[in-house]
Amino acid sequence: MTDKNQQPVHEGLANVVVANSSICKIDGQAGSLVYRGYQIGDLAANCCFEEVAHLLWHGSLPDAVAWQELSDEIVAHSALTLPMLDLLSRFPHHLAPMSMLRTAISALGMYDPRAESHVEDTNVELAYTLTAKTAGIVAAYHRFRQGLEPVAPDPGLSHAGNFLHCLTGEYPDELQTRILDNCLTLHVEHGFNASTFAARVTAATLSDMYSAATSAIGALRGPLHGGANQRVMGMLEEIGKPENAREWVLGQLAQKKRIMGFGHRVYKVEDPRATVLREWCLKLAEHNGETVWYEISQAVEQAVLEEKGLHPNVDFYSASVYHMLGIDNDLYTCIFAMSRMVGWTAHILEQWTNNRLIRPLCSYVGDHDQEVIPMDQR
DSSP states (O other), X not given: OOOTTOOOOXXXXXXXXXXXXXXXXXXXXXXXXXXXXXXXXXXXXHOOHHHHHHHHHHSSOOOHHHHHHHHHHHHHHHSOOHHHHHHHHHSOTTSOHHHHHHHHHHHHHHTOTTTTOOOHHHHHHHHHHHHHHHHHHHHHHHHHHTTOOOOOOOTTSOHHHXXXXXXXXXXXXXXXXXXXXXXXXXXXXXXXXXXXXXXXXXXXXXXXXXXXXXXXXHHHTSTTTSOHHHHHHHHHHHHOSGGGHHHHHHHHHHTTOOOTTBOOSSOSSOOHHHHHHHHHHHHHHHHHTOOHHHHHHHHHHHHHXXXXXXXXXXXXXXXXXHHHTTOOGGGHXXXXXXXXXXXXXXXXXXXXXXXXXXXXXXXXXXXXXXOOOOGGGO
């Protein structure tokens, strides 16, 4: 028996507006992504990651003084304490990096006496800390699982440069640093996606920022939200050569299998982030003197466009870019989290400015008018 008063259900909250936000605007029909009024292409071309982080946290692009202060703050918070390094060293080396990151960020909150604060200025500082230490955690864990000692951050490097330095133990060149910096900018924010909404739901209970960030990472860990570019790289490696691409794509489509890195729930045209990443992919390939991954990507893109009319999304070209930067495939989603930590914390801060507990309804479709039968008669 169904309830005659049952209300319409919007599965997955599709097309349901749950809040106002001044952080990000997405126009899927026009292929537009805007952070606080600025087009993503304009920010990618003219700003570094720290500038964009300032924009999301404080509502404006910084002047030179504010930029330097924020950059110094992030570097200052990048180094991990001995207890955190000891914890990371004890994690199983076979652990999925996103499982590691989820647990490490949660543990990080236990060592921070500011964690329970709900003073606005303190919470902004926590956003800086989370952004800086997420990168440090990913790099240090990767070093430990390789049997290497962690590398201390260099105050003279940017956030992107320091991550590559702490990950590999080598100093990245200017192009490598610029490209990763741009990747972080492109991934920093994307509206009320699953992980951002999870962060806001947790924040709305007036839990602490570390808990809200951990909720976000838990959501991102799921394969329906994160990890697509890791699977794209696996696809490119399987294809192996540009001349194999079309036959491979046709074979996948004949089996009605999805081609990773194409199409998007929001964008009906090309993802504007993919446009930027395609150019970086070519520049990095030429810089490295090995263009095979770009050539395979181009061949796959052409085949999918001709056969399905689908455009690449942000995951498609970021896969080969990260690979050419020397980043292991299973760290790709952690790179996403490193960047999106800025967006998550900006949303947490915004949630708290006019907080209301997020408590949607559900539509009951179970039985009615059941009578309890005594145990000895069941």
